[in-house]
Amino acid sequence: MALVNGSRSTILRQATSAWGLLNGVICVYKQPGISVGATHKILKNKICQDLNSMQRIPRQEVVQIQRVPKTKPIGEIHSINTEVDHEVIGEIDDGKGIIRIVKQKSFADHPLLVGPGYTWQDVKIANANKLGLESSGVMVLGINKGLFQAQLIDKNRWLKTYVVSGQFGKATDTFFHSGKVLEKAKFEKIQRFLIDRMLARSQASHQKLAFDVAGVRMDTERAYELASQGVVRAATESSPIIYSVKCIKFDLPHFDLEISTINETENYLCRFIHELGLKLHSVAVCTKIRCTKVGPFSSDLALLQKHWNLEYVLDNISKTSEILKNFNLFEREPMVGKV
Incomplete structure (x- = not known):
């Protein structure tokens, strides 16, 4: 190959x-x-x-000296024997038999002996x-x-971006659609602008949390300098922080959110969908989580x-x-x- x-x-x-x-x-x-x-x-x-x-x-080649019965004329040079993979490079008759000098490949690194070259x-x-x-x-x-x-x-x-899909109308014990259904609720009155309003509030609270974790007050010059450089991120592992969240698809009872975050877990994203349903006076479960970007x-x-x-x-x-x-x-x- x-x-x-x-x-x-x-x-x-x-x-x-x-x-x-x-x-x-x-x-x-x-x-x-x-x-x-x-x-x-x-x-x-x-x-x-x-x-x-x-x-x-x-495979490495080695030279061996062998004594064999006197069955071949002196000086005869044999071709490579495909069965044992060796070549006779010289013979000497000492009167008692033939001393044969053989060059062959070493069995120490034979594939059947050493096995595959690489394993998982x-x-x-x-x-x-x-x-x-x-x-x-x-x-x-x-x-x-x-x-x-x-x-x-x-x-x-680095920031990670997810597309998280949810479904209004039911809640499960794992916050994921495959879990045991614990509750069902109506969702017909939920509208797109209500979702956008709740997401904007969540994003604002998390942006404040980002500065708190960084140890900087939002009304200081240092906070302005950090914000002007880009996304303020915690220097150490902290609680999940959402930097951007928006609804990119709305088709009741299904919806998709695009979330940019750090320090997140699968359970946290599922719980976020569950809490969104509660804030909208309904219930919701997560149906799919897809990571679309990790940094660059x-x-x-x-x-x-x-x-x-x-x-x-x-x-x-x-x-x-x-x-x-x-x-x-x-x-x-x-x-x-x-x-």
């Missing part, structure tokens, strides 16, 4: 060459209903399958952002030497599961490395993108 590494315009045939390039950050699209751990294992197995189908390091345990993967079991969308991962970069991205607390990484860059193979992964590492050149991960950027 040969891989074309498009960004470097090179053809990779050796597994070791491809393995040497398998270091960095990639962006994949996670499917709902699959855990993060299972996603890691699927990706690792597909990468290892491609690596093991490529050319391996040639060899590939190291860490998350820069985590998605819950029922969530789907963009997930940024660090591979091998890219683990440290993934940790830095996580510490920089959008869903356009994310690899679908059908593209989880070595060639696409290496190409994705090249693309993300070009994007990361614009960011100093060792310093917290005040803004990844304006909300």
Whole structure:
């Protein structure tokens, strides 16, 4: 198997060459209903399958001296024996038999003895952002030497954008539509402007919370300077903060919200939908959570599961490395993108 590494315009045939390039950050699209751990294992197995189908390091050759019965004329040189994969390079008749000098490939690194060259345990993967079991969308991962970069991205607390779908009229014990229904309520009087009003209030309260977490009063010059630089984010892990929320689709009883946030969890987003229903004198459940953007990484860059193979992964590492050149991960950027 040969891989074309498009960004470097090179053809990779050796597994070791491809393995040497398998270091960095990639962006994949996670499917709902699959855990993060299972996603890691699927990706690792597909990468290892491609690596093991490529050319391996040639087996070492060793020279052996053997005594064999005197059945062949002296000086006869045999061709390679395909069964034992050896070549006779010389013979000496000492009167008692033939001493044969044989060059053959070592069995110490035979594929049937050492097994596959790469297994899923060899590939190291860490998350820069985590998605819950029922969530789907963009997930940024660090591979091998890219683990440290993934940790830095996580510490920089880049904004993450979600499209969260909800349904009015029922409430469950998990705040997700698959949970046990606990309550039903009417929703016919809910209108779009009422949702927009409630979302604006929630956004305003969270914007104030962002300054409180940063330890800055909103009526100070420091608060103005921070706001002029972009999105004010907490330097440490704190409670979830929503920087932007708006309704992008309204079709009773269904609706979609676009939420830009940090420090969020799947349960928090589901609870946000539940609380929105209560504020509108009804009830609501979350039906779908999809992450569309993590900092500068959008869903356009994310690899679908059908593209989880070595060639696409290496190409994705090249693309993300070009994007990361614009960011100093060792310093917290005040803004990844304006909300």
